[in-house]
Amino acid sequence: xxxxxxxxxxxxxxxxxxxxxxxxxxxxxxxxxxxxxxxxxxxxxxxxxxxxxxxxxxxxxxxxxxxxxxxxxxxxxxxxxxxxxxxxxxxxxxxxxxxxxxxxxxxxxxxxxxxxxxxxxxxxxxxxxxxxxxxxxxxxxxxxxxxxxxxxxxxxxxxxxxxxxxxxxxxxxxxxxxxxxxxxxxxxxxxxxxxxxxxxxxxxxxxxxxxxxxxxxxxxxxxxxxxxxxxxxxxxxxxxxxxxxxxxxxxxxxxxxxxxxxxxxxxxxxxxxxxxxxxxxxxxxxxxxxxxxxxxxxxxxxxxxxx
Amino acid sequence: xxxxxxxxxxxxxxxxxxxxxxxxxxxxxxxxxxxxxxxxxxxxxxxxxxxxxxxxxxxxxxxxxxxxxxxxxxxxxxxxxxxxxxxxxxxxxxxxxxxxxxxxxxxxxxxxxxxxxxxxxxxxxxxxxxxxxxxxxxxxxxxxxxxxxxxxxxxxxxxxxxxxxxxxxxxxxxxxxxxxxxxxxxxxxxxxxxxxxxxxxxxxxxxxxxxxxxxxxxxxxxxxxxxxxxxxxxxxxxxxxxxxxxxxxxxxxxxxxx
Numbered sequence: 123x124x125x126x127x128x129x130x131x132x133x134x135x136x137x138x139x140x141x142x143x144x145x146x147x148x149x150x151x152x153x154x155x156x157x158x159x160x161x162x163x164x165x166x167x168x169x170x171x172x173x174x175x176x177x178x179x180x181x182x183x184x185x186x187x188x189x190x191x192x193x194x195x196x197x198x199x200x201x202x203x204x205x206x207x208x209x210x211x212x213x214x215x216x217x218x219x220x221x222x223x224x225x226x227x228x229x230x231x232x233x234x235x236x237x238x239x240x241x242x243x244x245x246x247x248x249x250x251x252x253x254x255x256x257x258x259x260x261x262x263x264x265x266x267x268x269x270x271x272x273x274x275x276x277x278x279x280x281x282x283x284x285x286x287x288x289x290x291x292x293x294x295x296x297x298x299x300x301x302x303x304x305x306x307x308x309x310x311x312x313x314x315x316x317x318x319x320x321x322x323x324x325x326x327x328x329x330x331x332x333x334x335x336x337x338x339x340x341x342x343x344x345x346x347x348x349x350x351x352x353x354x355x356x357x358x359x360x361x362x363x364x365x366x367x368x369x370x371x372x373x374x375x376x377x378x379x380x381x382x383x384x385x386x387x388x389x390x391x392x393x394x395x396x397x398x399x400x401x402x403x404x405x406x407x408x409x410x411x412x413x414x415x416x417x418x419x420x421x422x423x424x425x426x427x428x429x
Numbered sequence: 430x431x432x433x434x435x436x437x438x439x440x441x442x443x444x445x446x447x448x449x450x451x452x453x454x455x456x457x458x459x460x461x462x463x464x465x466x467x468x469x470x471x472x473x474x475x476x477x478x479x480x481x482x483x484x485x486x487x488x489x490x491x492x493x494x495x496x497x498x499x500x501x502x503x504x505x506x507x508x509x510x511x512x513x514x515x516x517x518x519x520x521x522x523x524x525x526x527x528x529x530x531x532x533x534x535x536x537x538x539x540x541x542x543x544x545x546x547x548x549x550x551x552x553x554x555x556x557x558x559x560x561x562x563x564x565x566x567x568x569x570x571x572x573x574x575x576x577x578x579x580x581x582x583x584x585x586x587x588x589x590x591x592x593x594x595x596x597x598x599x600x601x602x603x604x605x606x607x608x609x610x611x612x613x614x615x616x617x618x619x620x621x622x623x624x625x626x627x628x629x630x631x632x633x634x635x636x637x638x639x640x641x642x643x644x645x646x647x648x649x650x651x652x653x654x655x656x657x658x659x660x661x662x663x664x665x666x667x668x669x670x671x672x673x674x675x676x677x678x679x680x681x682x683x684x685x686x687x
Contacts, residue, residue, distance in 0.1 A: 276544055278558070283533055286526070287534050293485055296485070297515055298537050299601065
């Protein structure tokens with residue numbers, strides 16, 4: 123009875139689960155840049171590069187999925203390295219604008235090199251639609267698992283501490299010997315590698331890539347994963363991706379009004395939990411106050427309480 | 430390099446912001462093991478000079494020699510790794526982090542094993558992390574602040590934040606420590622305590638350049654004092670000498686109280 127029920131659920135929601143995992147990877151891709159204080163919207167563009175490179179290799183050279191994934195990630199990573207050198211001099215909203223521009227360049231590029239010397243390359247606006255389905259659920263679970271391992275290990279190293287220091291005050295970080303430019307470039311390239319790999323997995327999951335899938339809307343959607351979930355620890359963007367991928371499916375009964383819900387959830391999160399759902403400081407406070415009557419703010423304890 | 434050569438040597442350091450000369454031909458030296466005071470009315474260019482030395486601002490002309498090498502055009506992170514650490518006029522701790530995390534960052538230049546060795550779970554990295562935590566604990570112990578190790582920096586009492594910021598700078602084992610008005614906002618007894626703390630730090634072999642308004646603290650700790658006014662050095666000598674220098678008295682009394 124129960125197994126039957128669970129199997130049914132799995133069959134219905136399997137593809138949503140797969141999309142949520144790809145969303146998680148993309149959320150982690152933008153998280154690593156946010157963590158160093160960079161507002162980059164380049165992840166969708168990197169995903170597009172990865173998807174096309176991986177798909178073309180699979181179609182023309184019949185490469186195994188792993189090779190396509192590595193090649194797609196590497197292509198995005200190299201572009202990320204080259205792009206990062208000039209644009210990472212910008213900060214705040216200027217960087218956001220520059221990276222949106224990058225996404226548009228990628229989109230228009232893919233749209234216009236549809237064929238070269240008579241050979242079909244990207245297929246223009248029609249995209250590529252004869253990609254074999256090679257991505258299995260366990261590939262994605264393993265991929266996200268490896269990313270989690272990556273971030274846990276970064277957290278436990280001087281690299282992770284340097285990222286956090288740069289986000290909080292990059293002048294102070296620099297005067298402590300942290301090479302801000304180098305660490306930001308590292309974060310940007312990691313972001314590109316992750317998004318590129320996610321693009322290849324996505325292309326081999328949906329059999330299909332087209333330029334418009336990865337445009338401005340894609341970039342903003344990825345950003346919302348990190349905004350809703352939070353970008354202070356790696357769990358945040360994963361939670362955000364799962365909520366924002368599953369919510370529309372669970373709310374099918376709302377019909378055409380469904381897309382509104384994501385927007386409303388996002389607005390509520392920004393107002394009430396501006397640091398995202400996974401905010402360690404917020405939950406620590408909730409935990410400390412649990413069961414206690416309303417008490418004075420817990421902030422003043424530290425100076426006197428210590429022996 | 431002879432051991433009695435000065436640790437820091439400024440020659441004709443000039444800094445223009447547009448048409449304004451924030452620093453004009455500033456030259457002086459700090460001997461190893463000395464505590465040098467840097468005083469002057471508000472807007473005299475004291476903090477700008479600290480920014481130039483630590484690499485947060487680029488001088489327009491002039492040279493800065495440190496420990497025998499030219500650091501004039503080096504970026505801040507390179508200067509830090511050569512052994513200059515600093516604090517800020519308005520405390521700039523990483524407020525969301527614990528005291529320990531702040532100190533671990535302060536010791537960034539003394540660590541080597543980064544992301545790659547962490548990913549590969551190299552024993553070298555684990556050893557280094559353990560050593561790092563032991564070192565910061567020992568430093569806190571020495572400075573009598575071990576009880577604050579796990580406190581969130583932004584939640585500490587004001588005086589403790591000042592102290593932790595200095596300790597964070599010390600975590601780098603600097604040769605030269607730059608302090609920007611460490612007594613700001615402290616009462617008389619706290620300031621006196623701070624003075625003893627600074628002398629302690631010097632006795633551990635650290636050379637110190639300190640910006641300060643409190644003349645009692647200056648007399649208590651400084652071997653030498655440089656007086657800046659409108660970006661120029663107007664006097665230099667022992668605390669007693671500069672306090673009786675008519676130019677200095679004029680600079681202070683010729684304008685409104687700070």
